Amino acid sequence: MIINLVILLGFQLLGEVTSRGLNLSLPGPVIGMAALFAVCVIWPRVATHIAPTTTVLLAHLSLLFVPAGVGVVGHLDTFGADGPALGLAIIGSTIAAISIGALTFVGLMRLTSGHDD
Template sequence: MIVNLVVLLACQLAGEVAARGLGLPIPGPVIGMALLFAAFILQPRLAQRIAATTSALLAHLSLLFVPAGVGVVGHLDTLGRDGVALMAALLLSTVAAILAGVYVFLAVARLTGASE
């Protein structure tokens, strides 16, 4: 399990180094996730090996939200001041993401000739 965690963290570190070193506008963890995905494609046994570790991490995912909750409590004054704008941005971005997903699904269905 330790080796699997090292692989996950190494991919994230590589993504952070690439994002900051090259000045990319993409977050480092996203680049790291793409690197991990590429590693899974090149080495399918790696995906099978890491599956148990990632399942354990996902089972305890709620623990990762504790720092976010502490951050919200720490910035209650900002939420009180800009709460309406933050909620509007959250609502609009959620609707935009859902609509983008719908349009991508429709485009892929049209390209693949899937029947309705």
């Protein structure tokens, strides 16, 4: 358990140092995730070892963005004035992204497998 936490925090630290050191706009934890993914591909045993800890962490992932979400109290006037525009932007872009993503997937499946379903 402790070693698993050290691994996760260590990769985050590595990511933060890389992000700041190289002045990247990529968040440190994302670099940490990519690095840990690469390590898991090379040594699958690492993934097996930390899986119990990551499962617990990820089981309540949505709890972790409550504190940031509450920050919305400072933006309530934005929602009052821009509510309809924001609603349309979110609904419109969600429809566009799901449709385009799924159609691209199906199109490329047909191209690469060479048969229709």
